[in-house]
Amino acid sequence: MLHRPSPGPLATGPTQPARRRWLRSAAALPLVTAASGAPAPAAAQKTSAHIVIAGSGLGGIAVANRLSKMLDGAKITIIDRKEEHNYQPGYTLVATGVWPIGKVREHNAEFHPAGAEWIKDMVTEFDPASNTVVTAGGQRVRYDFLVVATGVHLDFAQIEGMDVAAIGSNGLASVYPSPQAAQATWNAMQAFTAKGGQALMTLPATPLKCAGAPLKMTFMLRDRLHQAGTLGASRVQFMSALGNVFGVPAVNDNVLARWKALDIGVEFSHKLTGVDIGARRAMFATPEGEKVERPYDFLHVVPPMRAPDPVKNSDLAWKEGPFAAGGWLEVDKSTLQHRRYPNVFGIGDINGTPRGKTAATVKKSAPIVAHNLVQVIAQQKPDVDFDGYTSCPMITREGSAMLIEFDYEGRLQPSLPMIDPLQDSFLAWLMKYRMLKPAYMAVLKGRV
Numbered sequence: 110m111l112h113r114p115s116p117g118p119l120a121t122g123p124t125q126p127a128r129r130r131w132l133r134s135a136a137a138l139p140l141v142t143a144a145s146g147a148p149a150p151a152a153a154q155k156t157s158a159h160i161v162i163a164g165s166g167l168g169g170i171a172v173a174n175r176l177s178k179m180l181d182g183a184k185i186t187i188i189d190r191k192e193e194h195n196y197q198p199g200y201t202l203v204a205t206g207v208w209p210i211g212k213v214r215e216h217n218a219e220f221h222p223a224g225a226e227w228i229k230d231m232v233t234e235f236d237p238a239s240n241t242v243v244t245a246g247g248q249r250v251r252y253d254f255l256v257v258a259t260g261v262h263l264d265f266a267q268i269e270g271m272d273v274a275a276i277g278s279n280g281l282a283s284v285y286p287s288p289q290a291a292q293a294t295w296n297a298m299q300a301f302t303a304k305g306g307q308a309l310m311t312l313p314a315t316p317l318k319c320a321g322a323p324l325k326m327t328f329m330l331r332d333r334l335h336q337a338g339t340l341g342a343s344r345v346q347f348m349s350a351l352g353n354v355f356g357v358p359a360v361n362d363n364v365l366a367r368w369k370a371l372d373i374g375v376e377f378s379h380k381l382t383g384v385d386i387g388a389r390r391a392m393f394a395t396p397e398g399e400k401v402e403r404p405y406d407f408l409h410v411v412p413p414m415r416a417p418d419p420v421k422n423s424d425l426a427w428k429e430g431p432f433a434a435g436g437w438l439e440v441d442k443s444t445l446q447h448r449r450y451p452n453v454f455g456i457g458d459i460n461g462t463p464r465g466k467t468a469a470t471v472k473k474s475a476p477i478v479a480h481n482l483v484q485v486i487a488q489q490k491p492d493v494d495f496d497g498y499t500s501c502p503m504i505t506r507e508g509s510a511m512l513i514e515f516d517y518e519g520r521l522q523p524s525l526p527m528i529d530p531l532q533d534s535f536l537a538w539l540m541k542y543r544m545l546k547p548a549y550m551a552v553l554k555g556r557v
Contacts, residue, residue, distance in 0.1 A: 163255065171471060184226065185222065187221060189231065191217060205298065206295050261458045269392070280406050305343035308406065317411070320466070350379060389406065454482050470499045497516045502541035
């Protein structure tokens with residue numbers, strides 16, 4: 110249930126008349142504003158090509174739906190064991206008590222394009238030299254073209270003592286693993302805010318999907334403490350393994366200024382390395398080798414992230430450079446075509462690119478991947494470039510958010526003139542709360 114937004118430092122929520130005006134203007138807004146730059150589809154291209162799509166998250170299904178309309182006669186095979194489709198951008202809303210868990214759970218079968226083959230298994234091996242993938246069940250599937258859409262691996266194993274099954278108990282929280290973990294996180298947040306105490310919010314040093322989620326959780330925890338009347342008995346501390354809290358400098362500085370006004374502490378270069386769940390103690394390491402132990406009443410764990418093993422251990426992964434350690438897919442950041450295997454493309458979180466592990470990234474890049482792949486099928490060169498667009502509706506409190514959009518270079522790219530990307534507003538909150546899931550569903554179905 111949507112609660113009344115709470116007042117507080119830097120709160121800039123609109124009055125009720127202003128909200129009504131914004132609601133009327135919002136109704137006229139397109140649900141998704143970032144144009145892909147891909148040409149409008151022409152008549153479907155005839156081909157007998159077999160396209161394998163490894164993964165059925167937003168990226169995999171969006172590309173499958175687009176290709177099914179752009180190609181006549183192609184065989185499209187989707188390989189993924191998952192039958193449930195999760196709206197992951199909604200996890201932070203579930204984890205902070207804004208949405209019920211049911212709003213982030215759908216069924217994959219409802220979104221696959223008609224005629225696509227669905228192999229309910231997981232790819233365990235990529236062999237691009239022989240144009241083959243191998244599934245967990247031992248099935249070898251040959252392809253003419255491959256789209257890698259496997260997402261990321263949440264590497265909780267790097268945190269000694271961490272137990273995902275314990276999320277929700279003893280103050281342990283993490284919004285990332287699943288809808289169930291998000292719901293359990295809300296349970297832990299409720300128990301914590303009822304009494305207050307010491308909260309530790311963490312950030313690893315690896316690339317992240319939805320890099321704004323740890324910040325949203327911090328803002329919302331503080332807001333829930335305020336609403337519960339226990340803020341005065343509490344301390345919220347953000348522990349970053351990096352030298353910042355967000356990779357876009359203007360956003361980083363804005364958030365840090367807000368947190369200073371909200372009395373949210375920040376410690377940099379503190380990497381979460383272990384947790385004693387029963388004793389409620391967290392262990393951190395600094396670049397100087399110092400070991401730091403901190404007690405907590407609430408701990409939000411953001412795991413290090415990397416490519417799943419089948420990609421990381423294959424010849425598709427980067428072999429050198431900044432993306433090699435994580436085993437990310439070696440794609441050209443502009444065309445999203447593999448740099449060494451031209452019949453392979455990447456979509457979504459798996460790509461080893463400077464930025465772009467959000468649903469908004471998929472919205473803009475899915476049409477480009479589909480177009481460039483069709484170009485390659487037609488023995489032409491990819492001719493549309495992706496600029497790295499991503500978007501983060503940064504919740505600052507219940508009822509208010511910033512709509513932050515940026516590109517590979519970290520340049521702000523606001524698409525709605527009535528929204529200042531560094532100013533929180535009810536309209537940005539409304540987009541996150543009500544408008545972005547319908548937009549996501551349209552992307553999933555290949556409609557935008």
